[in-house]
Amino acid sequence: MRFVTTTALLALIAAPALAEGWKDDYQVLKFGILSGENEKDRLMRNEPLRVYLEETLGVAVEIFTAGNYDGVIQAISADQIEVARFGSSAYAAAFTATDGGVVPTLTSLKQDGSSGYYSIVVARCDSGIKSLADAKGKVHAFADPDSTSGYAVPYYNMITREGFEPENHFGTVTFGGSHEADVTGVVNGTFDTASAYQNNDADGVYQRMEDKGMIDKGIICKIWESPEITSGPWTFRKNLPAEMIEEVTAAIEAFPAADPEGYKLYSSWTADDPNPETGFKRVDADRYQWIVDMRSWIKQQRRSGS
Known part of the structure; x- marks a missing residue:
């Protein structure tokens, strides 16, 4: 007859409770999405990912939205959400607001x-x-102060x-609030003119609105294009358990293969897009340092009145 020691017995009893790890403390995972399009479409586009993460991770998953980019940045800075899909400039804003307290892990791969x-x-x-020269004296709208393609990059490039x-x-400079707006x-x-984004000439905000x-098609035309911008990252709070960050990152990374149709909706796939998104690739903070530096430069310019 084989006897089980008291220590081994206690370990066996404790095993089920320990098996959950980070999920004991984070039974609800909240991820934020920016206001690039209207809220109804944002929620619809991200619902397949929410359902997939909930089923894969075994915890409740909620989507957090806000009326502007800063609302999501403030939410992750205040530990109200665990992760967010940011544009590059919004990531830089969150990085600055938290003194480097966020971790980028994935970006979109085409x-x-x-x-x-x-x-x-x-x-x-x-x-x-x-052209931009023709727009002199006209009314120009940027999207949001924390938008990469809707503000930081065009503003920086217009000057430099x-x-x-x-x-x-321009005669007047204002903020529309979002790319669709x-x-x-x-x-x-x-x-008269406005800053927005596009992935290529077949896929961008105004093409999706069409x-x-x-x-209606044929109303909007592009008059200027920037150099290529690094796509924004899925970003986690640095104060989360490392195993949680890795497990959620790996789940998001596997989403395109696990649910191809859901990923198509999430990524706004269209049959005529010559270069659609196909998945994700790993990134780190070094990749976005130039965006952090650019935002710092812009703030300094505005502070000095230059």
């Missing part, structure tokens, strides 16, 4: 192996505005590459 996108400036095709300060070049404002004549029937 079919050709690239992981970037572009800032663009759009105008009505019938406006006669064909195009040779003008937006506040002096910017495009809608141009269509309606509220703005596909959804929000605007």
Whole structure:
């Protein structure tokens, strides 16, 4: 007859409780998404990922949204959410707000192996505005102060590459609040030009709005494009358990293969996109340091009144 020692017995009893690890303390996982499009579409696009993570991780998963980018940045800074999908500039804002207390792990990977996108400036095709020079004295809308392609990159490039300060070049500079709001404002004549994003000439915010029937095709034209921007990362709070960060990261990484149809909805896949997103690739903080530096430069410029 084999006897079990008291120590071994206690270990066996404790095993089920210890097996859950981080899930004992985080029975609800909350992830934030930015306000690049209207809330209904944001939630619909991310629902397959939410369901998949809930089933895969075995914890409740909730989506956190806010009216602007800063709401999600504040939420992760205040430990109200565990993870967020940020644009590059919003990640840099969160990195700065938390003194480096966030960890980027994944970004989007495209079919050709690239992981970037572009800032663009759009105008009505019938406006006669064909370039930034033509927009001098007009009303220009940026998207959100924490938007990479909707503010930081175009603002930075207008000064450093195009040779003008937006506040002096345009007659009025304002914020539309989101990329869709910017495009809608141009269509309606509220703005003459606006900053937005696109992945390529077949896929971007105004092309998606055309596909959804929000605007008619042929109304909006691109008049400027930035250099390629590194796609924003899935970002975790650094004060989370390391095994939690890795397990959630691995689950998101496996999402495209585990649920191909859900991933297509999440990534806004279309049959005519020549270079669709196909999955994720690992990233670290070094990849986004130039964005952190750019934001710091912009703040310094505004502080000095330059």
